Amino acid sequence: MPVEQGPRAAWWPHPGDGSPSDYQLRSPEGLAPLATGTAGQAASAGGGVPGGSADVLDNNYESLHILNVERNGNIIYTYKDNKGNVFFGLYDCQTKQNEHLYTFEKDLQVVSCSVNSERTLLAASLVQSTKERRKNELEPGSKCLTLLVEIHPVNNVKVLKAVDSCVWVQFLYPHVDRHPLPESHLLLISEEKYIEQFLIQVIQEDGNRTVIKNSDRLPRQRVAEDFVWAQWDMAEQRLYYIDPKKSRSILKCIQFCADENFTLMFEAPLDILLSNSGFKLVNFGCGYLQDQENLPKYPTLCVFTNHTGSLCVCYSPKFDSWEQVTYSVFYFHKGYSKTFTAALGSAHSHVIKGITFLNLDYYVAVYLPGHFFHLLNIQHPDLICHSLFLTGNSQVIDMLPHSPSQSFSGSLVLDWCSGKLYRAFLNQPYLLEFLWNTRLDWEKMALLHCTLACGQDPQFLEAQIIQWISENISACYLFDPIQEFIIASSYWSIYPETSNMDKLLPYSSVLTWNTEIPGITLVTEEITLPLMKVHSFKNYWEKLNANLEYVKYSKPHLHYKNSVVRREWHSLISEEKTGKRRSKVYVKNILDNAVKVISNLEAKTLVSEPRLAPLFQEEDNHQRLLVGLMVSELKDHLLRHLQGVEKKKIEQMVLDYSSKLLDLICQILETSWRKHNLHPWVLHFNRRASAAEFAVFHIMTRILEATSSLFLPLPPGFHTLHTILGVHCLPLHNLLHYIDNGVLRLTETAVTRLMEDLDNTEKNEKLKFSIVVRLPPHIGQKICRLWDHPMSSNIISRNHVKQLLRNYKKQPWSSMIDKSSFSVEFLPLNYFIKTLTDIESSNQALHAFLGHDNVDAKFVEEAALKHTMMLLGL
Known part of the structure; x- marks a missing residue:
């Protein structure tokens, strides 16, 4: 029964082909295996184990399986000896040790089991094994027996329930520091559709002996009743359940708090009908399905949340067709639902296993073994291209396990068939490999966002993506990879600062996506928002409530746009040309913003490898104005909408965001510069262009195109370097065409170098004259004085006469x-x-x-x- 960490080349782990003799207990983090027999030795030493031996676990791997994973990560498991005795063990994920808990000297089948955080009480729900039931089938008796056992040390056993229906048990694990023997709270979930909470106090007797206080009168509370479906969130101590109504189902959530109270947090209507689907529990232990072949005949429902305040309900109805499968995701934090219909390809490819939903933080994985794997972006579900859809024809599907699985809190996944427990995660190297190999634009888009969202090493990932962009600059037809990378990476660089960033900053350069994805149809519908039943919120609930408030009252998108910056920048440039300029204080504040951004960027650059591309070598006032204006407008935008966040923190976020944006542009250029082994002498005109310079010029042109349409600033010196490379690489008529259409922007530094470096041959005279006549007057007058030539004198004279004769x-x-x-x-x-x-x-x-x-x-x-x-x- 290994617990292994996820795959080397897939999204979740492949079980492997290990034989039962290889099964060993491992920690959920996938640490080195413990010695087999450790649990058996603990059982022998724990007492109450007649005939127990050190090798009892070694010889009973086939009967060993997981019962539960508690909030602290400890794993409760069970196994049987050759006499049918049932042993309960616990694997401590902190000490990496196995501990024997209790033994039943009878052949029983365990339905559910849980231990309290102090390991003083064990709750277990059992039924007689098939053999025992056959012996006693004529005798009246209870089908299910629920027991509460004192296990520190082994003492009394109390019967909590003896009923004909199944019962599940679960201790609560509040996150508080308390005295060693607190009151324990135990949930009992009955197949008769009610949930009770038992309050159990323990006291110490005779030194270390722990016993239940007033065991004959344990207080109990009714938590929920008349439900048809319930899910337990161990990590967050939340209970979700469905209250069936006539026309729809009502999803309710109860939060168990650290003070041992519980509160109904919300009610949310669902447009699904579960009243006729039978009774079902999710995540109340690791019970094995009795009839896995009938999985497609029953609906699947899961609730997923994450730290950003998202609330997703994933639902798959029973399969009515072998040709296609439908499932829905209710994005309550966005105010709409999406229903996906996936074609299965062949009508003969019968679905014999159910859909598995997995919670992967910013994503939900939807997996139908052998048929498809979908990775849904729950943070930005607006566009279908932000999610990944792989069909059974993909090699990835063959690498994933072909057996049904169960998702637990903390990305734990249980393989029902093998009994193995995994920690699922998104494999960065494989995502990058897939990005290089796929030819489909929607997969490129989805992989780009997924890699940035789930990456643990942003600098490494950015370098890898930039390498991919430099090799595939023209391979994307439906989106610009430079634009998408700059916008997405800048967004994710400051996203953790506050959960509202997805509403205030753009995360994608693509506004609409009309291209269909083969094999997938999608229907989007507005849904009724959850009704919050409390008025004071903390932590997750505060973020969820903020998301719901945004959906209610902020229908227009609040994403920052550069349209205001565009108008203001053009206004300042126009004033500069006419010799007019608004107050010096205003302009000085804008330029001071730019100085802060560039200083912040240069400070970060000093830590990394020195850059070869000669940027930041000049005072490019136009780009500095653009940087400063963006900082000013972005800061005002965030101050308006980020209530309760300190002004200094917002100013730092804006500074980091603007610096990151410029840094990404520098990194793209630097990667191309190093790849083609260019040197600073490229800035001189007394040499012919090389193939490397052509390649870098092309990259710079694509960068300029990407930033111009979004009106993003460029690093000072970019236009100078671009123009010099253009003079090297382009014939004169193409060069002038690029200048006239704004692709190349003449700067004083670039033209000064041109005048100083080129001699006055006929070809160079023609080039110089063509450049000089296209210069703005305030630059042209300076440049003409550097060129000792009749044409230069003629231009100077013309400008002089024009000024004299104006009035x-x-x-x-x-x-x-x-x-x-x-x-x-x-x-x-x-x-x-x-x-x-x-x-x-x-x-x-x-x-x-x-x-x-x-x-x-x-x-x-x-x-x-x-x-x-x-x-x-x-």
Whole structure:
């Protein structure tokens, strides 16, 4: 009976092919096996074991099976010796030891068993074995006997129930520090559809001897009655049960608290009918199904929660068709349900095993052995592409166990056929391997999100995903992998800070998904929200209530959008071009935000490997404005909607989020840079482009495309590096086309390098001129002074004349021109220069054009003559 940890290459563990002689008790964490016979030795030493021996467990593996897993992780098991005596044992997951609890000297079948946290009391529900029942079938007697045993040391036995119906038992495990002998609470669940709670006090006698106080009058309380289905959540000490009504079923939840009280927390209507499906219990011990072949004939119902305040009810009705299977998931924390219909492929592929629902934290796995495996995203179930759907044709299905399983709290899974207990988890290496191998876009999307959500080492996973993106940059048709990675990874980097992040920050770049997934049909319906029956909430209940309040009152999505940042950024850039700018304090605050983000990013970079890509080497004011504006708007957005969270914490979250976003862009570029072994000399123009530079230029273009449509900031220096690579890699007409369409954005740093590094050959002159005429005026004036060429002088002259004549008022015409002041007899030019000279002579004009580096009418005249001679080829 091994307890093993999950698979090397699948989502949950494969039982393996171990023979019964290999069965050993292991901890639920999959630690090294204990020596066989430990439990047998404990049984021999514990007393009340006639004929017990050290090897009793060694010889009875086939009869050994798990009865229960308590809240503290301890496993209760049972086995029989060759005389039919029933032994109860406990495996302590802390000490890794087996302990004998009790022995019944009679051949009995155990229905249920539980031990209290102090290990002073054992509750067991038993029925006579098949052989004994045949002997006594004519004698009247009780079918089921429920006993309470004093086991510290073994003392008295009290009969709690002796009835003709089955009874299940379960001790409560409150999380409190108490004195050694507290009052124990025991739940009794009867097949007659009621649940009682027994309050049991124990006292010490004769030193260490523990006995039940007032064993003849144990107080009891009725917890629930007239139910048809019930589920026990051991980890959270919650009881879910169904109260059947005429047209629908009502799901109710009782919370057992640390003060040993219990409270009805909510009532939730379910559009399912269970009144005719018989009586069923979930997670009240590890009972084996008597007729597993009839599983598809009965409905399956499970309730799953997690720490984020989610509440999911998974339901599979009995199978009416061998061609398709239908199941529903009620996402109460989202306000809707989804009904999935999965085609089974062949009409002859009969379903002989039932559906298994497994709780995997942010996901619910839905598994039909041999047919399909679905991994449903319960945190973001809006789009079907965020969940994974594998059919029986997938190799993964063959790797998973083909026997029905049962899910317990804490991701424990019991294989009913083998009796093995597993810890199920999502295997990161296999998820990454699957991401590399799949060709379907919806599987890529689902795997990308699943890997980020369930990853234990974010830096490693991000590096692996970036490697995949760099190799598959053009392999996705239905979504942009760069966009999806940047948005999802930035979101998950701060998601643990508060449970409301899924409502306030975007987690996906995809807003709608209209592509059908073969073999799956989906129907989404709104559902009635649970009615909370209490008014003060803590921990999980506070988060669930917040989710329900959001569904009730916040139908419009509150996700942060960059539309406000886009408008404000364009406004600031427009003001800069016209020479106007709003208050210096406002702009300074925005730039200070950017400085904090970049400083935070550079501080984190110092810890990791130094970057090779030459970013952050310049003051890119436009990108700094964009970073600062995003920080400002995002902070205001979170402050409006995150009530009760400190302002400093929100500011730090925004800083981390913005830094993470820039860091991911840097990582993508850095990975490509290292892969192609580029060096800093790529920034110089005196060399030809290589294939590596073409590859990096392509990656940068895809990054720019991804961020532009989402209006996300880029690291300062990105546009400079992109433009320089573009000059290297593109023919002139393509380069100019990229510039004119905004793919390449000219920066002062990039153009300065171009002017300084390139000589004045005919080809380079054409390139320089084409670049200079496309520069904004405030940059063009600076750049032209670096280029000692007639074309540069011509451009400078044109800008100078444009400024002088902007407000020029024409004076009365005079035919008299003093020719003595001109060296060339070219009347139109002479008249024009005279006009410029007159304008420059005014004090107002001189004041307006101070600092123009000796650009005057004389300079304009010389530039005009040189340009004319150049055009005439003189």
